[in-house]
Amino acid sequence: MKLYDSRLAPNPRRTRIFLAEKGISVPTEQVDMMAMQHKTPEYTAINPLQRMPALVLDDGTVIAESIAICRYFEVLQPEPPLFGVGAKEIALVEMWNRRCEINYFANVAAVFRHLHPAMKELEVPQIPAYAEAMRPRAIWFLELLEKELATREFIAGDRFSVADITALVAYDFMKPSRIVMPENLDNVKRWHAAVSARPSAKA
Amino acid sequence: MKLYDSRLAPNPRRTRIFLAEKGISVPTEQVDMMAMQHKTPEYTAINPLQRMPALVLDDGTVIAESIAICRYFEVLQPEPPLFGVGAKEIALVEMWNRRCEINYFANVAAVFRHLHPAMKELEVPQIPAYAEAMRPRAIWFLELLEKELATREFIAGDRFSVADITALVAYDFMKPSRIVMPENLDNVKRWHAAVSARPSAKA
Numbered sequence: 001m002k003l004y005d006s007r008l009a010p011n012p013r014r015t016r017i018f019l020a021e022k023g024i025s026v027p028t029e030q031v032d033m034m035a036m037q038h039k040t041p042e043y044t045a046i047n048p049l050q051r052m053p054a055l056v057l058d059d060g061t062v063i064a065e066s067i068a069i070c071r072y073f074e075v076l077q078p079e080p081p082l083f084g085v086g087a088k089e090i091a092l093v094e095m096w097n098r099r100c101e102i103n104y105f106a107n108v109a110a111v112f113r114h115l116h117p118a119m120k121e122l123e124v125p126q127i128p129a130y131a132e133a134m135r136p137r138a139i140w141f142l143e144l145l146e147k148e149l150a151t152r153e154f155i156a157g158d159r160f161s162v163a164d165i166t167a168l169v170a171y172d173f174m175k176p177s178r179i180v181m182p183e184n185l186d187n188v189k190r191w192h193a194a195v196s197a198r199p200s201a202k203a
Numbered sequence: 204m205k206l207y208d209s210r211l212a213p214n215p216r217r218t219r220i221f222l223a224e225k226g227i228s229v230p231t232e233q234v235d236m237m238a239m240q241h242k243t244p245e246y247t248a249i250n251p252l253q254r255m256p257a258l259v260l261d262d263g264t265v266i267a268e269s270i271a272i273c274r275y276f277e278v279l280q281p282e283p284p285l286f287g288v289g290a291k292e293i294a295l296v297e298m299w300n301r302r303c304e305i306n307y308f309a310n311v312a313a314v315f316r317h318l319h320p321a322m323k324e325l326e327v328p329q330i331p332a333y334a335e336a337m338r339p340r341a342i343w344f345l346e347l348l349e350k351e352l353a354t355r356e357f358i359a360g361d362r363f364s365v366a367d368i369t370a371l372v373a374y375d376f377m378k379p380s381r382i383v384m385p386e387n388l389d390n391v392k393r394w395h396a397a398v399s400a401r402p403s404a405k406a
Contacts, residue, residue, distance in 0.1 A: 048347060049302060063294045065301045072294035091266045091275035098268045099252060130333045144251060 003028045003069070004046065004054045006038070010109065010173045011066040012053040013203065017165045018070040020200035022077055026055070034118070067097070070162060082162045089157065096156035096163035099141075105170035107138040112177040138170075138179055142188055149187035153194075160195070168195045206231045206272070207249065207257045209241070213312065213376045214269040215256040216406065220368045221273040223403035225280055229258070237321070270300070273365060285365045292360065299359035299366035302344075308373035310341040315380040341373075341382055345391055352390035356397075363398070371398045 003026045006012045019026060031037045031052055038050050047054045047064045054064045055072065063069050074083050084093035113123040114131035145155070145167070155163040171192055174181060181188075195201060206229045209215045222229060234240045234255055241253050250257045250267045257267040258275065266272050277286050287296035316326040317334035348358070348370070358366040374395055377384060384391075398404060 049306065057291070061291060061295070063291075063298055065298045068294045068298035068301060071297045072290050075290035075293055087275050087278035088260070088264060088266075090278055091271045092264070094274045095266055095268045095271035098271060103252065125332075125336055127330065127333050127336060129328075130330050133328055133330060 001026055001058055002056050004031050004043070004052065004056070005029070006031050006033045006052040009033055009052055010105070010169045011051075013169050014066040014162075014165050015053050015069050016203035017168070017200045018082060018162065019073065020203040021080065021082060021160070021165075021198075022073055024073055024077060033122070036121075067162070080160075082160070082165070084156070084159075084161060089159075093156045093161045093163055097161070097166050100155065100163055100166040100170060103141040104138055104145075105166055105173075107134040107141070108170050108173050108177050108179060110134040111138070111179055112173065115178075116176065135179060138174070139182060142182065142185055145191075146185045146187050149191050154191070160198075164191075164195050168192070168201065204229055204261055205259050207234050207246070207255065207259070208232070209234050209236045209255040212236055212255055213308070213372045214254075216372050217269040217365075217368050218256050218272050219406035220371070220403045221285060221365065222276065223406040224283065224285060224363070224368075224401075225276055227276055227280060236325070239324075270365070283363075285363070285368070287359070287362075287364060292362075296359045296364045296366055300364070300369050303358065303366055303369040303373060306344040307341055307348075308369055308376075310337040310344070311373050311376050311380050311382060313337040314341070314382055315376065318381075319379065338382060341377070342385060345385065345388055348394075349388045349390050352394050357394070363401075367394075367398050371395070371404065 003015070005016065005028045007030060031043055033052060037043060038047075038052055044050055046056065046062055049064065051064060053066055053069060054062055055069045056062050063072055071083065074081070082093075084090040111131045111134055113119050114126045114134075115128055120126060148155070152158055154160050155167050171181075206218070208219065208231045210233060234246055236255060240246060241250075241255055247253055249259065249265055252267065254267060256269055256272060257265055258272045259265050266275055274286065277284070285296075287293035314334045314337055316322050317329045317337075318331055323329060351358070355361055357363050358370050374384075
């Protein structure tokens with residue numbers, strides 16, 4: 001088994017934090033996206049979509065998409081549960097992970113991809129107007145989270161879950177995306193301090 | 204239990220097809236997005252993100268996000284399995300469902316949202332340049348699917364799954380998005396004819 005990982009990209013970090021929370025270690029090979037290594041014929045043979053990360057199983061099966069890799073390990077090693085337990089919690093974790101992806105992570109990433117000079121050759125064409133339209137949507141979602149986190153410890157409930165991982169990675173990616181965190185979101189800041197203090201956050 | 208549904212929108216259709224495949228029927232209330240009913244205070248109290256669909260359980264819990272609703276019913280009624288069985292198949296279904304969402308469905312929807320006159324008041328601001336940049340990516344993914352579907356019957360393997368539902372809904376949404384299906388994708392056309400012939404496709 002081998003995990004193809006990229007240290008600086010946000011999606012591979014989701015998988016690394018997930019594995020750290022599970023206490024699972026996997027042999028890893030770095031693929032430097034800034035050096036376009038994910039566009040080489042060698043990596044394209046592994047993942048034709050040229051995206052990171054990807055997990056290659058011993059039988060040669062390739063599992064791409066960070067959350068698909070996480071789900072593979074959730075089935076192999078259910079403890080601690082990071083996708084919920086029982087129909088209702090599983091659905092709420094899925095709901096919040098997707099809400100965080102669609103309304104927060106994707107918008108933070110859009111600002112980075114369509115504005116940052118470093119992305120000029122990776123996001124063609126860059127459309128700055130799209131970045132500027134998505135920036136307030138990321139902030140709007142943080143304001144919604146502020147109200148939600150007044151009622152509970154973690155994003156999807158009283159248990160740390162993959163939704164917290166997605167939101168943590170999106171939050172930290174606001175810095176390279178140059179999105180300023182609003183001052184008055186105390187519940188979001190409390191939550192961010194707590195999840196950042198977990199050893200897995202260093203992954 | 205009540206499902207808040209919108210007949211014309213693509214995401215609610217994913218949930219309806221999923222329920223039809225399971226043979227599950229749920230009391231439903233229509234929310235007319237073109238009449239902005241998803242922006243009313245009443246619906247905002249159910250889903251503050253003002254998105255469709257949403258499922259309200261008997262205990263008042265709200266499950267939003269089409270795939271979260273699907274996953275709720277997958278746990279309650281595992282047969283027929285639509286998210287896979289066992290770690291590897293579960294991971295591959297997740298991978299293909301996400302690939303179809305990110306590279307196909309989201310791009311088809313972007314073309315609709317950012318170009319169609321009917322979306323002028325729902326997608327503010329519309330950014331036509333973004334639609335035009337995403338249109339070839341939707342086509343590119345169909346060309347990738349063409350190669351994949353040469354080797355197997357369904358998107359994620361030999362079993363119909365939620366990935367087929369996502370791809371079917373995206374394919375059919377190309378028409379209102381005015382994306383022309385390339386002529387030479389015979390495997391994709393064979394797949395589309397097969398999944399469209401299932402009774403669930405009428406949902």
